[in-house]
Amino acid sequence: MKQKFLTTLLFACALTAASAQTPVYMDDAQPLEARVKDALSRMTLEEKVALCHAQSKFSSAGVPRLGIPELWMSDGPHGVRAEINWNDWGYANWTNDSITAFPALTCLAATWNPEMSAKYGKAIGEEARYREKDVLLGPGVNIYRTPMNGRNFEYMGEDPYLAGVMCVPYIRELQKNGVAACVKHYALNNQELWRGHIDVYLSDRALHEIYLPAFKAAVVEGGAWSIMGAYNQIRGQHACHNDFALNQILKGDWKFDGCVVTDWGGAHDTYEAAVNGLDIEMGSYTNGLTSESAFGYNDYYLADPYLKMLKEGKVPMSTIDDKASRILRLIFRTAMNTRKPFGSVATEAHYAAAREIGNEGIVLLKNAPAEKKGAPLLPVAADKYRNILVVGDNAVRLLNQGGGSSELKVKDMISPLEGLRAVYGNKVTYARGYVAGRPMYGRADEIPQHITDSLRAEAVEMAKKADLVIMVGGLNKNHYQDCEGGDRLDYGLPFGQNELIQELAGVNPNLVLVLLSGNAVEMPWVAQVPAIVQGWYLGSMGGKSLADVLSGEVNPSGKLPFSFPVRLTDCGAHAFGELSYPGDSIRQEYKEDILVGYRWHDTKKIPALFPFGHGLSYTTFTYGKPTASAKNIAADGTLTVTVAVKNAGRVAGKEVVQLYVGDDRCSVLRPMKELKHFAKIALEPGEEKSVTFTLTPDDLKFYDEASSGWKYEPGKFKAYIGASSTDIRGAVSFELK
Template sequence: MKKQLFSTLLFACSLTTLTAQTPVYLDDTQPIEARVKDALNRMTLEEKVALCHAQSKFSSPGVPRLGIPELWMSDGPHGVRAEINWNDWGYAKWTNDSITAFPALTCLAATWNPEMSAIYGKAIGEEARYREKDVLLGPGVNIYRTPLNGRNFEYMGEDPYLAGVMCVPYIREIQKNGVAVSVKHYALNNQELWRGHIDVQLSNRALHEIYLPAFKAAVQKGGAWTVMGAYNKVRGQHACHNDLLLNKILKNDWGFDGVVVTDWGGAHDTYEAAMNGLDIEMGSYTNGLTSESAFTFDDYYLAKPYLRMLKEGKVPMSTVDDKASRILRLIFRTAMNRQKPYGSLTSEEHYQAAREIGNEGIVLLKNTPVQKKGTPLLPLDGSKYQRILVVGDNAVRLLNEGGGSSELKVKDMVSPLDGMHTLYGDKVVYTKGYAAGRPMYGRAEEIPQSVMDSLRTAATELAKEADLVILFGGLNKNHFQDCEAGDRVTYGLPFGQNELIESLLGVNKNMVLVLLSGNAVEMPWLNKVPAVLQGWYLGSMGGNSLADVLSGAVNPSGKLPFSFPVKLTDCGAHAFDELSYPGDSIKQVYKEDILVGYRWHDTKKIPALFPFGYGLSYTTFAYGKPVASAKTITADNSLTVTIPVKNTGSVAGKEVVQLYVGDEKCSVLRPVKELKAFQKITLAPGEEKEVTFTITPDDLKFYDEAVGGWTAEPGKFKAYIGASSADIRGTVPFELK
């Protein structure tokens, strides 16, 4: 309301002062393109340039003289961030900016359910609208290349098709609220170490087949209104003003009509910013630590230096007209959109959405009997246990805190321990077991070994008397874990958790391990732990979601959106020298090329600990024989593959049926198979459904570097139907004529 009132007053003042000279009414009954042209014709050069850079930490100017309001932006791929001060990184300490924390986007990807993506986008869009934000900085669709990337929890996994399918409904539903998304970080921001300058080198095939398709889907299918540039360089040029990425691919090839925004501080050169497709520069000269009094917002690369270059004829006027037109289009779509709904905040509907997404995203990794002839440990039968020991810092930690820009200020937070108390009441006893330190950004608190030893000993003693142990461990949002601006330094669990797990198992075999993280971790103890859940960062209702799945109120149906390698060197990015990861601090070469994730594991025949697409259920599913509608496919037609799937267990459940396609023989290296479609189906006990997939000629293509485009070579192909990339239940051969 405050922002709308301010804009209204500016509009009224402009009418009062200028009516005698020139009418300034901007007729909002006209199509947006007519309004853009009209407004642009009324603007001075100085006003056009002013649109192109920030005026505060999270806003950019409008045109006050014409009653055109500013743009207000907010971090928040999984929640709208608390208000930040005008000119520094401190929190404004408002009392009305607490929100719903939704599950991190890695969890959303693990649902393998576009309906969940739409529910997510609608809810978070309503919260952003209520908070009067015009641009929400997300979703992130960078590819999971290495499990050491500190920011993987914000992204949607290792497969470009899965990420592309899952981001589109999220984008569409957010923007129905008159709030733009800013799809990030475009492109190749696949590590946080040296992110501000590392120069990524890769093949055109890897660029187009792996790292760009999700962004392309976001733009062409999702209709994204803004895209955020990445910090890193790509082939020698910073991504935020990169001619190849922004001009040639995004705006020319893909027809993007929106705005390119820098990541905060991502601009480095006025001429390149002017010429290479950047539209709004945010956050330059900021390090979050010192005063900015020496630099005003007019000192940005796209501010006074840009204005001088325009006046001196060093860059063409057409550049600023294009930038201003795009920004005006964005303002008319958002801040000046009278048709947008009111929005809502922390409603019961939003809490239910967060819980439902968490329920569908949790992945059951392992579920075996404690005794050889017993039943699997999960779901838990509360009547069997009189004393339940809950262990772990993550059982009580606010995992919305830390992580950098993804830090959230929540109105309500249900912890895992809260969820266990709701289920089992006084049966639950809690002990910490390990200490992870306070939430910090840019550094990690060191915990004395004596403290760790004491906590582990206390937990082990309590475990001796417990009927059941539930350990909530994993990572958190501190530096060197799942956190912006730094990568993990080890693949193993931190804070002595491996030693804690072994110690607890030494006195009590009835253990459930719940890993809360956005990344894969090493599991040297896996064969000893009977039940393991991958619980992600689940947000405000996380404790309820975990309780739902552990108790069996919800049958787990999440599937992994990335592979868990046994050891780090089993991952393609780490199979070469340091130039492949993390680089030599200046340059980095993606030596695994197109073989990312399961593509690497399949092609190199290196089994994953848990493969892409993997996830167990409390029921079982039987796949019948797949049948193709034809034996051949041509450039002008498609074929279908149908397979029956039956719930052969005793409880209702959901299964993700996955279609992969492999080229049997090709003149270039191709993966064994690649994901091309999936469906999530719900089946009652004994129920059977037929799942049908359509394979088109486009599904068979690779990026041909020789011609600079997509092609498919005639020959033999194979369709694989599976419950994961490694659990193939049926194959169908066919031929491309």
């Protein structure tokens, strides 16, 4: 903080000295590119190179001589991380860096509501601004390829269209605060195991159709000011200095004018970093989380070694001018932006936003009667039961802790148990049921079996006497679960939860299971549990959101952003042996190609346990017959598909209407259908609304590897209208002429 104060003071002095004739770069009324060009012309080679690498754990240098401030960065994307020491990974232990924990991005994706994304970006941007951060490291848009990926909770699901739509409002609203989004991790960081070196090979079709569209939307539609490179290699070259991914696609095809920032420790070579599109190098010679370096910041690849190569003519001077220009552009957009608003932190408005996002993202997976002739178990009316037993470590665990770089220091945190007690009062009793150990990175506590057995026996005995049991389980942010730096070891639930769930169901049929996780899990007990809720990591207001939905104060409207396979081998990434996942520790091949998630389940006719787009409600929605505006669509035309949706139940609710398109016959393999549009609508009881989607030929294209471009083939197509990828309510056929 002292360094930032000194730089601010220098900046103020420079402005005072220049008041008679302000240099162009200091005048933010001037066009941005004129300011960049002017500042660049005043800088020495050494000052330009100094911009390109870290000066501390989370900052990079400015140009003090010219009053140009440094950049300050912070981990995200679910909240602004607590302050880290200048030169080690320890927390600074400030007393004024507590913030709001927002729901994890899987929850945001599960809202299927771009309005929630905008609220999220606005609120987190205000908190980052208050904390004087210039760059927030997020959002993450890597595709959910396998439920074993420990970092899936930071991403937006398995479908590139959904992830693309949902990331854009977040980025736009965040950057209105003068804080840059740093979209991550570009690209193909789809597992944590061997993430620092695994070399990913895949087809061009899979790359362009599945793994790049969300990044493209973030850049082209969202206008992201920075991108974080991934740790892994792509076809033999590290992603943080990959000519194909950075120069050709990102900066070439997409015209990205911002900065490429390494993941911390993601740079490996000076020459490649110089010529292959990297701009700012962070965290080199460390693992980005815990390990320390024996080298100083001037030893970074883009520091003294780069300066030496420039002076010796081994790399073009044009490389440093391009990097410095991009970094100056980022500084002018953020640190030197005098028009950015004031920030705020942990406000009632931010808590309200976190709660609303959680309410809309919670997914009701199953809601059956406890007995054959009874009503569905949920919602739980406040006067229905006298004795409600809450079971589970996750009911009281602080799930903002752990997880790696997404760990957050919160001002307030409402646990599920607290949220339920606020609604049901002294009717609620609690039994732990299982214990998961301390939140740690890189290792996990081993829980003695006798402790697990004792806690389970206590919970089961209490469940016999309860009118209703609500178990709050799932995963947590420990290593080998939902955590950076390591993948899950087992598709099943950990800590003896499967046995606990089965025994609870055996003694009390009135069982509600709430799963808090960022991943799908195996459910061998699914037939025994009448009500199952996917609750995600919900942040500061998580307990209130869960209580809102379980009590019926809020009608659940979340839909799954990824499929839940019955068993791990039902997932496409796991259907081709170890070379497909996790690789042989050196190389990996995405053998399922474009058939990721529901595309795999549909096309291979392997039913998912809970499909992509699935989510129940406390009301019932009926769909009319969809109609198309025409039977044909021209190559330069459009076609609309309209469907009427009615709330046929007794309570207000929201429904996500989904439109998928299938190509009846094509010269290449295509999925049975692909999500192309969706709309979330609110309906009062008895209310009906018409939803209209507009299709263009772009919705019908596939990536043609022969021509290295997008292509459509004339022929017959189907537009499917559904409440999920498998709950199809109607279809219309049309032809592309």
